[in-house]
Amino acid sequence: MTSTTKKFKLHPKFIVNAIEQQANGLPKAIVELIMNSIDANATQINIKLWLNAKKHLQFEIIDDGKGFTKKSIDEYFAMFGAPHEEGDATYGKFRIGRGQVFNYAITTWTSNNYQLKVDIYKPLREKSDEELGFTITRLAKKFNGCKISGYIYTNITDSMGSITEIIEEIQSIIKYVQIPVFINKNQINKNISDCLDSECKIIEDDYAYYILDPNSDSLKVYNIGVWVPYARFKNAIFKGSIISKSQFKITSSRNEIIEDRCELFKNIEGKIRDVVDPTFIKLTTINEKKNKKLSSKLALGMLANILKNPLKDCRYDKEAILMMLNTPLDVFTDYKGYKQSLIDISKSKAIMMVIRSDYDVLVVEKIEKRTNCLILEETYDISHLQGYLRTRLIQEYIDKNEQPDNENLYDYDYMLMKLLSEFKDIVVAYTNYEMFTDIPPVTLLNYKDEKEKISFDRKIIDQKDLNNEQTGFLEFLKKLNTRFCDAYPDFINDCYGKREIFLGKSELDNAWTNMTSNIVFDIRTISFYQQNSYLRLLLILIHEYAHLLDDEEGHNFEFYERFHDFVIRNDFIPLLESLSSSNNTIHSNSSSTAPDETELKLLAMIDQPTPQNARELYNILHDLNYSFKAVEEGKKNKELFGLSYDTFNAWLADPKSTRYRNPKLQTWQSFIYETIAKKRGFNDFNAMVLSNVFNCETKTEENT
Numbered sequence: 001m002t003s004t005t006k007k008f009k010l011h012p013k014f015i016v017n018a019i020e021q022q023a024n025g026l027p028k029a030i031v032e033l034i035m036n037s038i039d040a041n042a043t044q045i046n047i048k049l050w051l052n053a054k055k056h057l058q059f060e061i062i063d064d065g066k067g068f069t070k071k072s073i074d075e076y077f078a079m080f081g082a083p084h085e086e087g088d089a090t091y092g093k094f095r096i097g098r099g100q101v102f103n104y105a106i107t108t109w110t111s112n113n114y115q116l117k118v119d120i121y122k123p124l125r126e127k128s129d130e131e132l133g134f135t136i137t138r139l140a141k142k143f144n145g146c147k148i149s150g151y152i153y154t155n156i157t158d159s160m161g162s163i164t165e166i167i168e169e170i171q172s173i174i175k176y177v178q179i180p181v182f183i184n185k186n187q188i189n190k191n192i193s194d195c196l197d198s199e200c201k202i203i204e205d206d207y208a209y210y211i212l213d214p215n216s217d218s219l220k221v222y223n224i225g226v227w228v229p230y231a232r233f234k235n236a237i238f239k240g241s242i243i244s245k246s247q248f249k250i251t252s253s254r255n256e257i258i259e260d261r262c263e264l265f266k267n268i269e270g271k272i273r274d275v276v277d278p279t280f281i282k283l284t285t286i287n288e289k290k291n292k293k294l295s296s297k298l299a300l301g302m303l304a305n306i307l308k309n310p311l312k313d314c315r316y317d318k319e320a321i322l323m324m325l326n327t328p329l330d331v332f333t334d335y336k337g338y339k340q341s342l343i344d345i346s347k348s349k350a351i352m353m354v355i356r357s358d359y360d361v362l363v364v365e366k367i368e369k370r371t372n373c374l375i376l377e378e379t380y381d382i383s384h385l386q387g388y389l390r391t392r393l394i395q396e397y398i399d400k401n402e403q404p405d406n407e408n409l410y411d412y413d414y415m416l417m418k419l420l421s422e423f424k425d426i427v428v429a430y431t432n433y434e435m436f437t438d439i440p441p442v443t444l445l446n447y448k449d450e451k452e453k454i455s456f457d458r459k460i461i462d463q464k465d466l467n468n469e470q471t472g473f474l475e476f477l478k479k480l481n482t483r484f485c486d487a488y489p490d491f492i493n494d495c496y497g498k499r500e501i502f503l504g505k506s507e508l509d510n511a512w513t514n515m516t517s518n519i520v521f522d523i524r525t526i527s528f529y530q531q532n533s534y535l536r537l538l539l540i541l542i543h544e545y546a547h548l549l550d551d552e553e554g555h556n557f558e559f560y561e562r563f564h565d566f567v568i569r570n571d572f573i574p575l576l577e578s579l580s581s582s583n584n585t586i587h588s589n590s591s592s593t594a595p596d597e598t599e600l601k602l603l604a605m606i607d608q609p610t611p612q613n614a615r616e617l618y619n620i621l622h623d624l625n626y627s628f629k630a631v632e633e634g635k636k637n638k639e640l641f642g643l644s645y646d647t648f649n650a651w652l653a654d655p656k657s658t659r660y661r662n663p664k665l666q667t668w669q670s671f672i673y674e675t676i677a678k679k680r681g682f683n684d685f686n687a688m689v690l691s692n693v694f695n696c697e698t699k700t701e702e703n704t
Helices: 010-023 025-038 070-077 122-127 154-160 163-173 262-286 294-308 318-326 342-347 361-371 380-399 412-430 446-452 468-487 487-493 523-530 535-546 557-567 573-580 597-604 611-623 645-653 665-677 685-694
Strands: 046-052 057-063 105-118 137-152 181-183 202-204 206-210 219-223 240-245 329-333 350-354 375-379 443-445 457-460 500-506 511-513 518-522 638-640
Touching: 010 181, 025 057, 025 137, 046 163, 105 350, 105 573, 154 219, 154 518, 163 181, 202 262, 202 361, 206 511, 262 294, 262 318, 294 318, 294 329, 294 380, 294 412, 294 645, 318 342, 329 342, 329 645, 342 412, 350 361, 350 446, 361 375, 361 611, 375 457, 375 597, 380 412, 412 443, 443 446, 457 518, 468 487, 468 500, 468 523, 468 535, 500 523, 511 645, 518 523, 518 535, 535 557, 597 611, 597 665, 611 665, 638 645
Parallel strands: 046 181, 219 240, 350 375, 350 443, 500 518
Antiparallel strands: 046 057, 057 137, 105 137, 202 206, 206 240, 457 500, 511 518
16 A cells, blocks of 8 residues: 655636736725735835826836845746744735736736736636746846736726726725825825824724714725725724734735734724723814714614623723713604604603504504603614623623523613613612602513504594584685685595595594595694694595505505595695795785785895894884783793794894894795784784685684
8 A cells, every 4th residue: 555645736717817806996906015015114105096098097017125136026926825924014915916907907017127027817817727836037227126017808997987086996905104195197095194183092002093073974994004994992982093913814805804813803803992082072072062962873882892891890981971871862763754862761650662564653652652662663773782781691601600591682672671670770870860769660662562452443523512613624625625726626626525524533533534425533633723733634634545446455556646636636736835934035925915004114125134124023013013922921031923023023133243133035035924814804924825725714812
């Protein structure tokens, strides 16, 4: 029996594959060449990018580095993957980066007394059996440094993007490299200190520069000035940039850090935890101390880190914690779209989680009213917070030599209750609110269970059972309906004709219809009438007309299409705008009554909020006997038509006075329109517009 030893070999196609799989765009290929220049001890790099006469892209890179010798050509240029000696290069590690540019261009490399030409288009693009290689020429005249000339393969020039786009991408990648880099005579990188905004701060240690930027929404990591796209410091709160002083252990694509084998990464992670994050929080506190709230992302990052460790080990100062507790968080958004803070959540006696696509808004509103609970929409971030807490709890079991309670630790509701309890502990620990200690543990409500407690019964109220105000409301709705049907007969015909209006009772609905002959408004909608919310009543009416027999079970696509197509009609938009805002011009045909002399004076100054007109407006108000009154009895603050006395008084001040405030056009116009509406006997401008358009009898002070 005999045995022999065989060496592994590389198939020629392996190099082809290695070159192809590195390809990630021309900008990154050029960045590899820039890093090679820095490894060659260059002190400056000059790059040219241009389109030649045939509209083909070309580039040229010139540096003043040491270049290459015959030995380095044979040992390194001709061989892919030759190992580096420790410390012989800033960036070089794998000796395969130059292969990226071979994917895109015929390249000529000139250095010292040698010129190399690489054209491997056929093996790469045409998959021919032609061997990979390059030609080498000895030059009579020495070239100091290195020059790389590239001619983009003819049939891929158009896919390279514009020269501007290429430059911008290169600039974003090498933003902080240590030597000047010029493209078309413009330097594209700067010193770290030159890149700072006035609100930024730099922290420096033996490992890196940390640029703290309160206005940034991300953290970018640079390997000695070169961006590492997928590098992440998952526990970091601060936003801005990290520029390492030495090399991270990175993947061959230079896109990620090999975290578990990189000591530099671990050292920087510790620095972030102990120094950078607390400093960033203080910096943000200074910038946002007016409203005492952090950004939602920053506050959520703090919360995540607090959950990962016992509360007693929290490293944030009290002021930062208090700001976090008061910051509305995206992760806790209620069904109305309002963000809730940890303070809000801790005050809640009951909470219900709902999935956006799985609940009826009217049902949820009813549950909220019946139970006074906080209703939040489920998000992935809530699961992430549960995960951080779960990891800590499991570690606590292990520290006690106990078996983790996996059945509960992986139950959503159980972990949600633990999370809510943890929030309350944080609030109690860092606030003086005694009320929190008296609040019992939160109750978690289930949407389906609460929905079953709601009555879906509806009934029409006999008109003889209505009181005077309710009867007046019903008459208003009937006139609104008649005028609407007369104004838009085509829409009404498409909806099976005019329907009769009734008042009714429903625990759930604002209105309902049998889709052919009637529309019933719930008696509670009288509050919209009392609040002059005529637009809302009109939209409810249109909503019910849009319900036809084909959508009996709910809101199908055809319903939404009918409703949408009507409310964007050209002849409906002006009415919609008039009812939704009192800051609209009164058109000459919008009133059946011609403006009198006083109104003409008011309209003449509608677009001229000047001190002189403000004094004229004061005289008109005096003549009309309109005075500023306290908003509520016992309050000192006075206002008229929603405008405060102090604001109006500032309009009247001498323009040279520090008290003078130039009227804002929108506020000025709104006040004048409200004055005209009041003069004509209407409660507000919206009521006047609705009356003019539909000729309905809206409430005035006389008929209320």
